Amino acid sequence: MTMYASTPEAGTLRFKRRLPGPIERVWVHLVEPEKRRRWLAAGPLDARVGGEVELRFRNAELSRGDDRAPEKYRDHENGGTAHGTVTRCEPPRLLAFTWRDAPGSSERDSEVTFELAQDGDQVLLTLTHRRLAAGAETLAVAGGWHTHLDLLDDVLAGREPRPFWRTHTRIEAEYATRGLG
Helix, strand or coil, X not given: CCCCCECCCCCCEEEEEEEECCHHHHHHHHHCHHHHCCCCCECCXXXXXXXXXXXXXXXXXXXXXXXXXXXXXXXXXXXXXXXXXXXXXXXXXXXXXXXXXXXXXXXXXXXXXXXXXXXXXXXXXXXXXXXXXXXXXXXXXHHHHHHHHHHHHHHHHCCCCCCHHHHHHHXXXXXXXXXXX
C-alpha cells in the first residue's frame, strides 16, 4: 500500500512510514554517512545542534537496473548537494536540520525533521519538510522523499532497493494527479 505525504499546511509535506526496527537501527541510517548513502545521500552530518550537514546525492547509484533520470532531472541524475545546519538532535528520536541547495545562496532555507518512535518491533518514522515553495518544488520534493523513504524501507528490510528514477517518475506523476504542485 502506498503511503502518500500529507500537506498539513501550505509549504509543508509530512510522510509517515512504519519501518523495521529497532529505533537505534533506523537512527544510524539517518546519521551515519555510509548507511545513509544507501537510501538517500552520502556526506557528513555532525549530529549535534549547530552541526553541519552536507548531503551528496548520487541517485543513479542507489539501485541496480534503473532507467536514466527524466529529462527535467538530468542535471540531478547523479549529482547535487544539499547543505544545512542541525537545529534539533535528540538521539535516537529526533533530528532536524535546515536545507539549502547551495551554500551562501539567497534562497530561503527549508527545514527537514525526522521523528522516530518505537512501535513494537517496528519504528514509526515521521518526516516533515517545511518552508517549501509552492508548485513544482513541492511536487519534486514529494516525489523525492517518497522514493527515498521507499528505498530506506527496502534497505532496512534487506530487500534489493527498487529502481530510484523509475519509482520517482511514477510517484511524482501520482502526486501530480492528486493535485500537488
